[in-house]
Amino acid sequence: MTRHVRARRVYGKPEPDDGRRVLVDRLWPRGLSKDKADLDEWLKAVAPSDELRHWYGHDPDKFPEFERRYKAELRDPERADALSHLADEVRAGPVTLLTATRGLECSQAEVLVRLLRAGR
Numbered sequence: 001m002t003r004h005v006r007a008r009r010v011y012g013k014p015e016p017d018d019g020r021r022v023l024v025d026r027l028w029p030r031g032l033s034k035d036k037a038d039l040d041e042w043l044k045a046v047a048p049s050d051e052l053r054h055w056y057g058h059d060p061d062k063f064p065e066f067e068r069r070y071k072a073e074l075r076d077p078e079r080a081d082a083l084s085h086l087a088d089e090v091r092a093g094p095v096t097l098l099t100a101t102r103g104l105e106c107s108q109a110e111v112l113v114r115l116l117r118a119g120r
Helices: 050-056 060-073 077-092 108-117
Strands: 005-009 020-023 095-099
Touching (some): 005 108, 020 077, 060 108, 095 108
Parallel strands (some): 005 095
C-alpha cells in the first residue's frame, strides 16, 4: 500500500491533492493568520522539544544527529500517541504535513514523512 503523505511549507497555497493538512510545528508560524493557514489540525505534540529545536537551529550539518535525537523523542508516550494518530490519518487518506521551516529536506516534517511512509 502506498502511503500518501508529504511535507510542504505552511505558507504555500493549499493544493487539491493535499488531503488532510496538519501543522507539525510547536510554534505558530510567523505572520500567518489562523484563517489563512487552512489547516485541519495543529498537532503540537508530535513536534520536537524546545531544547532539541534550539540545539538544532536548522543547521543542515546537524541534521543526521537531529533526526536520531528526534526519533528518540518520538518514543515519549505523548509524542508516540501523536505519531500514532498521524499514522491513522495516513491510513485513512492523503495527508500533508505542514511546517514553517524553509529547508523541508532537513525538517522534522521530513523525518515524520519517512517514518509514516515506512509504516511506523
